[in-house]
Amino acid sequence: MKTMKAYTIQFVGLKLGKHNFDYQIDNSFFDHFEYDEFNAVNINVNLLLQKKTTLMELHFKAKGTVNVNCDVTNEPFDQPIEDAFSLVVKFGEEYNDENEEILIIPNGEYEINVAQYIYELIVLALPAKKIHPGIEDGTLQSDILEKLEELSPSASDDKNKEEDIDPRWDKLKNLLTDK
Template identity: 30%
Template sequence: MVKMETYKIEIKALADGTYQHEYHLDDNFFSAIEDAEVTKGDVRVQLIVKKIEGTFDFKFLLNGVVKVQCNRCLDEMDYQIDAENGFTVKYGKENIDEGDKLVITEDCNEIDLTWYLYEFVALELPITCTHAEGECNSEMESLLQKYSGAKESQEEGEPVDSRWSELKKLIDNN
């Protein structure tokens, strides 16, 4: 993964208080992330950092649109991102990442937010991204129907294996 200077925050020099940063995650940001599901987008991020006695609370507000691949027709589609995420950073004896709690050593001067920013966007994506009904590429949907292996319905006159009929009766009785 490419580390980008723009997304690093020097935390060692921060005095107690609240700090705000704004970031723009564009196509360049997403394309720099290796093996990313999202490669294009336009997401605005507002970061609020509160430092109180050696503890840093990071709060991220994300809003924008990313381009993802439709799992049904494979065309590119827009997906709206509107999220709030965050984590807490404290100093400790060794580096520990526990999801929403991050412990760093005293010699750590800065935090690279690149991966966190990408991860917060990726966590907003559903498991399956598909266009709304009727918006998929009709050519691809036709091919999907043709090659999916699912038969529309048993054609009339075509004999059904009696074993399947018996199994169907068992299912219907339960």
């Protein structure tokens, strides 16, 4: 992955205090990471950098939508995204990013690239299972949903299975309840 210059902040020339950076994220951003799970991306990321004498605090806020495919029907839909992340940047002897909330950079550094943090913020804001809102409220009409409904076991199938059980098993079940 090439470093993306638009997401590099040269903090050495900034005065102490708060500084705002706004980023408009689209599909080209995720192309750099070779991440192709999104059909379309429209996210605004606001970065508030608070520079102090010995450290910097970065507060990321992402809000927007990503167009993804539903995990049930594979129908595309817009998934709203809203998340926040804070990072403390300290100066030390060598680079260390083992702690997810604290980044240690070498004393001589004069810039920081925030593209990786924006990428992780957006990807981790997605739910584990992406379900089309039309499925939850019952308004989505799809061939896949009809086929799933047709193939799903119904309540009458469960009753038929219970009726077909050999009566000898009932005696064994009584052993469990006769304690």
